[in-house]
């Protein structure tokens with residue numbers, strides 16, 4: 463038994479027609495807490511629980527925090543999530559629905575994270591949102607499920623924030639002998655910390671995040687994410703907020719699933735008929751995201767460039 467579920471792998475007719483390739487969707491938006499994060503976070507929480515952890519601490523007001531809250535409730539372990547003042551009411555509400563204790567502190571994630579770290583006692587476990595080998599090992603299960611279904615893609619499209627999903631998917635591709643399958647790693651302009659690292663040849667800290675895709679808003683990617691781009695074919699793509707938001711709207715019509723702009727970034731690449739022209743069997747990781755509403759996406763779209 464795992465905390466995450468095996469998600470459907472379906473062919474998308476609308477995306478296949480748009481991309482001129484067979485496009486299959488790995489629907490991790492259907493994980494019980496709304497995103498792929500439960501794969502890695504659930505795995506990490508189970509390991510810490512097995513080692514006797516009495517309390518989980520997270521500093522993510524987004525999908526990572528929700529996954530920790532879900533895992534803790536399911537395992538019977540109390541959870542504290544420290545979030546900055548900028549966190550939306552909706553995100554806090556979702557955390558409380560999972561019985562997490564929500565502490566609001568500081569004007570940025572850095573400050574919330576600092577307080578969170580001071581709350582981690584000797585018998586507690588701190589769960590990082592993207593930079594932990596336990597997370598990557600858990601995220602890799604996504605590729606195992608695709609391999610078990612007998613679908614070998616010739617490209618994988620996914621979104622990149624701090625690079626945990628990328629690190630896990632690359633690990634999954636390699637452990638299934640798919641070293642030759644390239645990953646198209648998509649970020650939004652204003653949150654493109656992997657793109658910046660690949661250009662510089664080392665990880666760099668962005669001065670700030672200027673994108674509505676808050677789940678991609680890691681100012682610096684994990685070292686492991688950059689290492690993946692050296693060990694595996696990874697192509698970096700950057701899309702506009704506008705393209706990501708439009709992809710969210712279009713995907714809602716096409717597949718009746720509401721996802722965050724963070725996920726819309728990967729979908730935007732798949733909806734673009736140019737980019738996938740050289741591939742014939744494409745896997746799109748529908749990473750999901752629970753914190754956006756349709757009203758918010760429409761309001762952002764009115765202002766987006």
Ligand SMILES: *Cc1c(COP(=O)(O)O)cnc(C)c1O
Nearest residue numbers: 525623624625626627724750751
């Ligand atoms: C966390 C998250 C991402 C980015 O994942 P990383 O592991 O930080 O790269 C993308 N989309 C959604 C919906 C997320 O919650």
